[in-house]
Amino acid sequence: xxxxxxxxxxxxxxxxxxxxxxxxxxxxxxxxxxxxxxxxxxxxxxxxxxxxxxxxxxxxxxxxxxxxxxxxxxxxxxxxxxxxxxxxxxxxxxxxxxxxxxxxxxxxxxx
Amino acid sequence: xxxxxxxxxxxxxxxxxxxxxxxxxxxxxxxxxxxxxxxxxxxxxxxxxxxxxxxxxxxxxxxxxxxxxxxxxxxxxxxxxxxxxxxxxxxxxxxxxxxxxxxxxxxxxxxxxxxxxxxxxxxxxxxxxxxxxxxxxxxxxxxxxxxxxxxxxxxxxxxxxxxxxxxxxxxxxxxxxxxxxxxxxxxxxxxxxxxxxxxxxxxxxx
Numbered sequence: 001x002x003x004x005x006x007x008x009x010x011x012x013x014x015x016x017x018x019x020x021x022x023x024x025x026x027x028x029x030x031x032x033x034x035x036x037x038x039x040x041x042x043x044x045x046x047x048x049x050x051x052x053x054x055x056x057x058x059x060x061x062x063x064x065x066x067x068x069x070x071x072x073x074x075x076x077x078x079x080x081x082x083x084x085x086x087x088x089x090x091x092x093x094x095x096x097x098x099x100x101x102x103x104x105x106x107x108x109x110x111x
Numbered sequence: 112x113x114x115x116x117x118x119x120x121x122x123x124x125x126x127x128x129x130x131x132x133x134x135x136x137x138x139x140x141x142x143x144x145x146x147x148x149x150x151x152x153x154x155x156x157x158x159x160x161x162x163x164x165x166x167x168x169x170x171x172x173x174x175x176x177x178x179x180x181x182x183x184x185x186x187x188x189x190x191x192x193x194x195x196x197x198x199x200x201x202x203x204x205x206x207x208x209x210x211x212x213x214x215x216x217x218x219x220x221x222x223x224x225x226x227x228x229x230x231x232x233x234x235x236x237x238x239x240x241x242x243x244x245x246x247x248x249x250x251x252x253x254x255x256x257x258x259x260x261x262x263x264x265x266x267x268x269x270x271x272x273x274x275x276x277x278x279x280x281x282x283x284x285x286x287x288x289x290x291x292x293x294x295x296x297x298x299x300x301x302x303x304x305x306x307x308x309x310x311x312x313x314x315x316x317x
Contacts, residue, residue: 026142027139027142027143028142028143028146028147045170045173046140046143046170046173046174046176046177047172047173047174047176047177048177049177050136050139050140050143050177051177055187058187058188058191059187063311064311064312065311066138066311066312066313066314066315067314068314069142070113070114070145071113071114071115071116071119072114072119072138072141072142072145073138073141073142073314073315074142075135075138075139075142
């Protein structure tokens with residue numbers, strides 16, 4: 001991930017937002033999707049992604065499914081009911097944060 | 112280009128050698144590395160060996176880092192166990208344990224009952240530990256292992272405090288009830304987690 005605390009703090013919300021859109025995804029797919037959306041600007045590393053996914057799973061926000069794909073096992077993640085509700089809350093929180101930051105950093109644009 | 116079974120096995124062996132001991136964590140990382148290597152082989156027209164070597168040189172540090180993060184993963188199992196204890200059945204079990212031990216310790220004395228309870232706890236610990244060993248003998252799963260240490264801690268707390276709390280009737284009733292309650296609740300929690308694990312990771316047990 002781009003070496004910034006700003007991005008790190010939003011990683012869980014990014015993951016949850018993508019899962020809300022796509023339904024279910026596996027780890028590598030998430031990294032590639034983020035890279036694609038941000039045109040290579042944001043690169044989520046393995047060291048940041050998997051601990052975040054496992055934590056969300058342990059908190060009951062994500063559910064998992066394991067399937068055999070191309071000679072190997074693949075773990076898919078999807079939002080639980082609790083996770084779907086939490087995604088809405090976290091996105092609202094993130095939007096509020098962005099709006100406030102914009103007001104502080106560039107007051108003219110925010111009006 | 113899709114990787115062969117042998118190439119997947121090479122990645123698996125490499126990660127095992129790098130300290131990925133838990134099967135559920137390793138299998139996910141094998142898939143991640145395999146995806147990245149396949150993409151590299153296609154994009155740069157490389158063979159498996161060169162693509163794998165090149166990927167690991169660039170990403171080894173991050174991959175090993177994510178594996179180490181699991182070593183400090185204590186908060187969630189404890190929180191989940193506490194949440195599990197907040198249900199009417201567990202409360203009822205706690206009440207039954209307390210009233211039974213209150214009756215038994217008052218009627219038969221600390222020496223007779225207090226020591227028997229410690230034996231019961233030791234037997235539970237050994238039987239359960241053996242079952243856990245059999246379950247994880249062939250493959251270790253992080254999802255399962257992350258909970259087991261809680262019982263280990265309970266057992267040593269019991270041993271450490273048993274003589275000081277078993278000297279008076281009131282403290283013996285509270286101490287033994289609490290320990291027995293924690294042990295039995297934990298075992299119920301552990302099996303509920305195993306059931307959840309087997310449902311989510313159904314494919315591993317087919």
